[in-house]
Amino acid sequence: LKLCKYCLSGHPTLPCNVLKFKSTTIMLDCGLDMTSTLNFLPLPLVQRYELKECSGHVFVDSVPEFCLPETELIDLSTVDVILISNYHCMMALPYITEHTGFTGTVYATEPTVQIGRLLMEELVNFIERVPKAQSASLWKNKDIQRLLPSPLKDAVEVSTWRRCYTMQEVNSALSKIQLVGYSQKIELFGAVQVTPLSSGYALGSSNWIIQSHYEKVSYVSGSSLLTTHPQPMDQASLKNSDVLILTGLTQIPTANPDGMVGEFCSNLALTVRNGGNVLVPCYPSGVIYDLLECLYQYIDSAGLSNIPFYFISPVANSSLEFSQIFAEWLCHNKQTKVYLPEPPFPHAELIQTNKLKHYPSLHGDFSSDFRQPCVVFTGHPSLRFGDVVHFMELWGKSSLNTVIFTEPDFSYLEALAPYQPLAMKCIYCPIDTRLNFIQVSKLLKEVQPLHVVCPEQYTQPPPAQSHRMDLMVDCRGPRSSPCLSSVSPTETPVCFQLADALVPMEIKPGISLATVSAVLHTKDNKHVLQPPPRPAQPTGGKKRKRASDDIPDCKVLKPLLSGSIPVEQFVQTLEKHGFSDIKVEDTAKGHIVLLQEAETLIQIEEDSTHIICDNDEMLRVRLRDLVLKFLQKF
């Protein structure tokens, strides 16, 4: 079996993988990592500077930007097809189909496309309706960025972050999609056959089988074994796979969805009974259907029949209506309702009885109907744009109100950061119905694939709970040849062929370092560093090259520094060079050397040294050179 897989996204639940199999290049999902938006200020807040501090956090005051899948690793114009597994995993589609020379076809089920369109439409609407004059870009300068506090300092590849696409791009991207049904067999160039299978996670969500005459690869992404509204997961068809690619497991493995739904209801009732309002930041489709169904059963018993439920989203109406018409994609119970005939989801009845009302936005009808206490479902779960921003400002000051987070995609603490200090109660009930690790181990036992490929994150317990050995993919088991390969964007070389050229330098007894410039060749899971090719003569024009010819530029590297600065000797040296009135202060991380006369400050820490002086470049360079004398270069 010859198979080559590239991982273009470091986010295991928003995957973007490329599979080269039988000379076809298949992209599996194109999830968009929106957690980058958490670094930005919520949209309608007043804008003044590029950066703004809010309760100890620094935010970028600009139109939020998203972290795209890796576009440098392979030439996206060579991608033949894109297989989409669910509507959450296609949000990066316009970036890939519109600006990369992509000419292939995208395959997805009808509900995936329709609801995916709604999600994109909502996103575009949220961002475009609050125009911001310019987008901030200065902070992205590497030299500035590294001076910023965390988490901005640690954000990687910020230069590749992009503003949101336009509706035009969305339409164009969606026009490249070809609709497919479950178990439909699609021939790709006569080389491989792909088939979507129900994955049980969302309306129209699918796993994919990619097979040639002799080999079978299963792509399992965002699947669920719980009984919720979608058609149950098709496990049987995954059997006899040579390779099973496993992504999109639950993001909160410790939270059991049933317990969380109970928690959600209890907290909602408690708040409303005390006269407070409840805000639920959510996507316009998915878990909200299940939540509304639970509330439908619960509100009468909890004595909440008189409390209005509001669902505010530019696509609220379409989402509620679409859900009722995709009968064939629903679970058996709901399908049978259609023949009675009854609407499959009970939210129809909530709407009929005026218990649930939906509005495209805050303005218009909503402002006249609005009655408190109430429960509001609205987006966006990042709390950075959308109507939720307004409600956070409106209700944040009262401890009677509660915001309940149900979407697992964003850290609720980071989402709340720009709103601090906040009097409102915050409850975190993440509801993630995707497979947990126990279910995965059962699934693997059942399906018995020869090899399992999964993101590196799944092969060890989460860092915060390193003792929970149950929170990882269990690679033991009865499989005949258990083989677990992990894939991460960066791989470690295992063998050097350039050893001769290296000049190691001992920096500590027993530890030597050397810099190396090389090209990493990866084949059959073996990684080899080879000497870089000589820089080619510039061949005029910057043309995009095929992936196989792609040779990374070898830049001239600045020397690397190592060692530490002995403060006492440094002070003596400064005195030798004519600086007087030197004071040394100890700080938590190192020392500060104060040159009072020169009004200059030298901050010496374990991994950095800063020279802060007032517009005297000459002085700074002099001091820098003195500092460098104490450090080793290589």
Added chain:
Amino acid sequence: MDPECSQLLPALCAVLADPRQPMADDTCLEKLLDWFKTITEAGSSLLLLQENPCLVELLCHMLKPQDLSSRVLSFSLRLTGVFAAQEDCFQYLQQGELLPRLFGEAGPLGGAAWTAPTVRSGWIQGLRSLARHPSALHFLADCGAVDTIFSLQGDSSLFVASAAGQLLVHILGLSMQGPADGPPSLQAGDWPACAKKIVGHIEESLRSTATPQITQALNVLTTTFGHCHDPWTRVLWVRLSPLVAGLLEKDPVPAAHSLVDLLLSVARSPGLSSSSCGLWETLAQTLSRLSPTQAGPLALGILKLQDCPQALRAQAFAVLLQPLACVLKATAQAPGASGVLDGTVGDFATVDTLLPSKAACVGLLCRTLAHLELLLPLPQRPCPWPQAPLLGAAVTLLQLCQGSASPTSDTGHHLCALLLGCVRVQRAALDFLGTLSQGTGPPELVTEVFAVLLEYLRSPDSSPTVLKKAFQATFRWLLSSPKTPGCWDLDPQALLFLRELLPVLQKRLCSPCWEVRDSGLEFLTQMTGRWGGQAGFRHALLASEVPKLTEQLLRDPESYVRASAVAATGQLSSQGLCISPASPEHPGGQQSPLSELLHILSTDSEGFPRRAAMHVFTQWLRDSHADVVGDTEEFVAGVLQVASQDLDWEVRAQGLELALVFLEQTLGQPGSPCPYAVTPPVVAPACPLAQALQPLCRVRLFEFAFRALFDCDRPVAQKSCDLLLFLRAKMASSSSPQEARSSPDVASVEAALQRWQAGDQAQPLGDLEPEVVLAVLKSMDLEGLRGALAESSDHVEKSPQSLLQDMLATVGILGENEADCY
């Protein structure tokens, strides 16, 4: 036997002997057998057989080759045994060769009927009944029955196998009773033949390599030592103990459970345990040889023994604690100070048992916790009791189940993965933790206990049953929290805990799962009952939303929750913790708890909330609740009126309870309660009784009681009868002269009551005068009524005559049906 039955008997015997008339219902055969047993216990069986020759005919009929139903055959075998239990009757039956033909090779034993387990069981039970006298022993030896019993020990039917074992024990005991000149010697030579044979068989089985045979032998011995404490049992044990000890040499030890049972049975036998027949050594050896799962019950049994060497007790306790020691070690807790729980005692076996599978691990831990829980309240529990390490172990287990423990070893990680979310261990550990609250612990551990309890109460993943246990354990720990001398309030630390607990309780009261709301309310009721009068608790509770939520839960859709909310509201209101109806925030919006509960009593569609409301009202009346004291008569009248219409008999019965409390408060206590009790404000019947009865008449208590007297539900009628009898006793003691014995009022009331008794309760009694009530009470046959009510409902139909008639009638009906079909 009465003549009527004698007359019916021949017909019945004919029916039983007729294979074409099968008995549809074999419970009547059981009843018939019971009846014969009572007859033979009271009189001579021989006489019975002679007077009713049809019985012997029936038994003889069984010997003919025919298609008899196995039930009837089994019945006949058992019946024969019942008759032959008396020696003269035995001889009589023996003369007719009936016994050897029924129980010997020639009987069903050799025939096709033997394949039915019920026949084999009947055979054994028949022998068991007849084996009462020395003649029977000879008979058993002659007909070779003992060998058959040996083989039946391995019968495919468990009932037959178990009965065979017990029969062997019985025969052994019977034969050893014979030689009255002291206990036999160790040599088998001078033992009675039957006993020799049985003991020989047991010895042979114990030497066998087949585990089933060993198990059978051990079971027979266990029963023997458990039931018989004669001196010969000691000789038997001395003779057999080397063989039993020999079992311990084998690997694995065969029939470990039965072995444990036997050793404990021997240890408990008064004749054996005190003597030095190597028992303690065998027990110690067994403890060390068995696997932790098998050794647990033995260790518990040893620790429960009254007198047993200290070293053995220590060893047993160490075995019992091993699994918990293992848990503590795996989670790298510092070794326990007691030394018992430091996990040094070879715990490799325990680790091996704990780790291979979830089922084994969970089973062992649950059993260990249950054993320790049983041990804790016993006076002979090990001392010093390792309270702190046990607390630590319980807390650690709970943390492991929740995923909040941080194990440092591989064993710990593995345990964590096995136990995560395991409801069984959670429940067992919470129960155990609750039991441990009887002792104290180091403060830092107690803090941990409260922390883990709070964690469970908070966790969204706690299942409803686990939550209930967590609430119970919390209550017990709060009860045991250190008290400031002279003050019943919670100590400051517990109050801090309470402040964290109340928000959790609030959330639980809003849970979508009714079981959770229910246990939350029960917990609240308990807490309020205990600390409702204390300032700290009151302050914390009133500052929370809990009272308001409780009030809202009175309208919960689930009836159990409404019932618990009623109880909680009753308790809160008794302590003055209900939200005041006149509070400025809710002007006129809310009703008082009294009217809320009255509303529930009169309108709720389910019985539980109405019953709960009646309980609350009775308690309020007893405690002189402020809302009740205002106008007690109006309150009682209102409640009784609603209760009398209720369809649920428990509500009506509780209404009588309330009536009794009112009666006591009006007329004085019945009998003499505790002499040190504070006497409630009782109106001493200084005034004439008739005058004292005025309030009772005003609240229409008598109409309620009379109606209840003829209630179709017996408990209600009984209760009412007791109440009226109590009143009549009062009446007699006060010997009031004013009576209206023959006034027209009395006659009309008596007439109305007769109609009521006949089932027509439409007509009300109207306003009753005390004099009329007294007269009616006097004329009523309340004692007779009580006697009639005390009889069970089928007392008329229970006679042997009706049994025989029923059996004949059933067959008759069957016959008619046959004819109809044709």
